Amino acid sequence: xxxxxxxxCFDAGSEYCPCILAGLGKCISCSMLQGxxxxxxxxxxxxxxxxxxxTGKQARPGREQVTAQVTRLTPLARPQADYxxxxxxxxxxxxxxxxxxxxxxxxLLRPEGTREAFNVPISVMETSQHSIKIAVECRGPKTTALxxxxxxxxxxxxxGPFWSGLQGYTQLASLAHGNTLVIAKGxxxxxxxxxxxxxxxxxxxxxTLIGPGTLGVVFIDGILERLGAGFEHMPRTEDRNLGRIxxxxxxxxxxxxxxxxSKLQHQAILNLxxxxxxxxxxxxxxxxxxxxxxVCAEGICGSCLLAGFRGCKARFDESFxxxxxx
Ligand SMILES: Cc1cc2nc3c(=O)[nH]c(=O)nc-3n(C[C@H](O)[C@H](O)[C@H](O)COP(=O)(O)OP(=O)(O)OC[C@H]3O[C@@H](n4cnc5c(N)ncnc54)[C@H](O)[C@@H]3O)c2cc1C
Ligand code: FES
Numbered sequence: 001x002x003x004x005x006x007x008x009c010f011d012a013g014s015e016y017c018p019c020i021l022a023g024l025g026k027c028i029s030c031s032m033l034q035g036x037x038x039x040x041x042x043x044x045x046x047x048x049x050x051x052x053x054x055t056g057k058q059a060r061p062g063r064e065q066v067t068a069q070v071t072r073l074t075p076l077a078r079p080q081a082d083y084x085x086x087x088x089x090x091x092x093x094x095x096x097x098x099x100x101x102x103x104x105x106x107x108l109l110r111p112e113g114t115r116e117a118f119n120v121p122i123s124v125m126e127t128s129q130h131s132i133k134i135a136v137e138c139r140g141p142k143t144t145a146l147x148x149x150x151x152x153x154x155x156x157x158x159x160g161p162f163w164s165g166l167q168g169y170t171q172l173a174s175l176a177h178g179n180t181l182v183i184a185k186g187x188x189x190x191x192x193x194x195x196x197x198x199x200x201x202x203x204x205x206x207x208t209l210i211g212p213g214t215l216g217v218v219f220i221d222g223i224l225e226r227l228g229a230g231f232e233h234m235p236r237t238e239d240r241n242l243g244r245i246x247x248x249x250x251x252x253x254x255x256x257x258x259x260x261x262s263k264l265q266h267q268a269i270l271n272l273x274x275x276x277x278x279x280x281x282x283x284x285x286x287x288x289x290x291x292x293x294x295v296c297a298e299g300i301c302g303s304c305l306l307a308g309f310r311g312c313k314a315r316f317d318e319s320f321x322x323x324x325x326x
Contacts, residue, residue: 006031006041007314010104010164013045018052020059021299021313028299028313062298063159067112068092070154071131079216085137085187087219088150092132092158100124100132103195104166104290107132108159108297110142111149118142121294123165123190126223132158135190137215162297165191167316168287171256175285176202178255183245183269185234185261186213189220191289192260196229209234209248211241213261240265246272250281260289266324286321 009029011017018027027033030048031040041048072089090109092100100107101124108119120142126133138147149156166172172180176199184192192208199206207230210218224231234241249257249272257273259266266288273283292304292311304311307323 006034007309007316008041008043009048009313010162010315011313012043012048016060016062017046018048018055018059019062019299022048022052023057023059026299028310063161064096065157065159066093066096067155068158070150070156073150073154076135076215076217076219083137083139084147085135085215085217086147086150087133087135089131089133090156090158091130094129096158096160097127097130097132099161100127101194101197102161102163103172103198104163104169104191105194106160106162106165106297107134108162109134109136109146109156111145112153112155112157114145114157116296118145119159119295119297120146121162121165121297124161125190125193125220135187135219137187159297162312164294164297164312164314165290166195166258166287167290167311167320168258168285168318169315171285171287172198172258175255176204178204179253180204180206180256180258181248181252181254181284182206182208182258182260183211183265184208184220185211185265186215188213188260188262188265188289188291189218192220192258193223193227195258195260196224196227200227200229205230207231207248207252209241209245211236240268242268242272245269246276249273249276249284253282254284256287257284258287258289261291263291263324266291270321270325286318288324 021027022033032049069091074087076085105124106121110118122134124132180199196206211234259269277283294312295301295303297312299310299313
């Protein structure tokens with residue numbers, strides 16, 4: 001069943017809209033394409049329905065898939081030997097690299113010759129004109145297959161760009177000139193450099209509290225240093241650093257707080273913000289790096305559902321924070 005409300009879509013206004021969902025009457029954004037009589041999309045960019053009519057009611061082709069060379073592969077020095085993690089640089093077409101600079105950008109990676117079921121969503125940490133840099137921890141079946149491809153063949157199939165790796169982009173856009181606090185743990189560190197770059201490019205300040213998490217390594221400090229973004233390591237503590245984070249929020253004036261971590265981390269920070277605001281203290285706006293499971297990233301498979309909405313497409317507003325707490 002279609003959810004009652006429409007939400008803006010990450011792909012609206014891009015060359016990937018209208019997508020296959022429009023043709024199926026399942027566009028997450030356009031109530032008219034869902035078969036309703038009135039428009040409730042609230043989107044003030046390019047009208048999805050008008051585009052659909054203009055394209056002769058044809059969905060635009062999805063993202064391109066390219067087989068790409070891995071030009072650099074560096075193992076991360078993890079303290080445990082239970083699984084491996086790597087930093088990699090991948091040569092991609094310049095158009096793809098350019099569209100991966102936005103905060104929340106990610107690509108799907110899979111070994112050459114495997115089915116799309118092997119696609120792994122991976123955040124883009126940095127881009128240059130013809131390449132992207134990524135970090136990957138190899139734990140389950142898909143990332144283990146990817147590890148073998150990285151090590152043996154030095155080639156991967158790249159699909160992208162996708163942008164729904166960060167929820168709360170509107171808040172980031174409007175508050176980037178101010179003070180931003182990022183709480184990053186484990187592999188979710190990979191999503192932080194584009195956020196820090198975005199804030200610094202708009203004259204804002206950003207401080208990142210970084211915890212190694214189960215990954216056991218901090219690997220973005222060099223990039224943050226280059227960007228002139230402040231950071232501090234958070235050692236493991238019994239209270240999961242909530243005391244340290246609370247002190248940071250209450251002693252400085254942050255406009256924005258980015259949680260880059262698991263759903264548990266998002267929950268803990270939302271609860272902390274609630275407690276702080278009860279004491280009549282101002283709290284920063286909350287945005288979150290997506291922890292949702294994604295498989296197709298095109299709105300089809302449904303693995304990313306949050307409150308009935310497809311999280312690989314939908315731009316959630318703050319009313320969805322309550323769903324992170326369940
Ligand atoms: C937008 C987005 C961006 C992402 N960016 C990155 C990124 O930059 N780098 C990255 O490495 N991952 C990233 N991920 C997560 C990554 O896509 C998943 O970890 C991957 O799809 C898991 O596939 P799998 O088959 O290897 O593991 P699955 O078996 O599907 O495992 C799922 C989860 O369980 C954990 N897990 C697997 N095996 C074990 C085990 N034996 N013990 C404990 N935990 C285990 C995995 O770490 C993962 O969190 C991102 C996900 C999304 C949605
Ligand atoms: S990841 Fe397939 S619908 Fe969102």
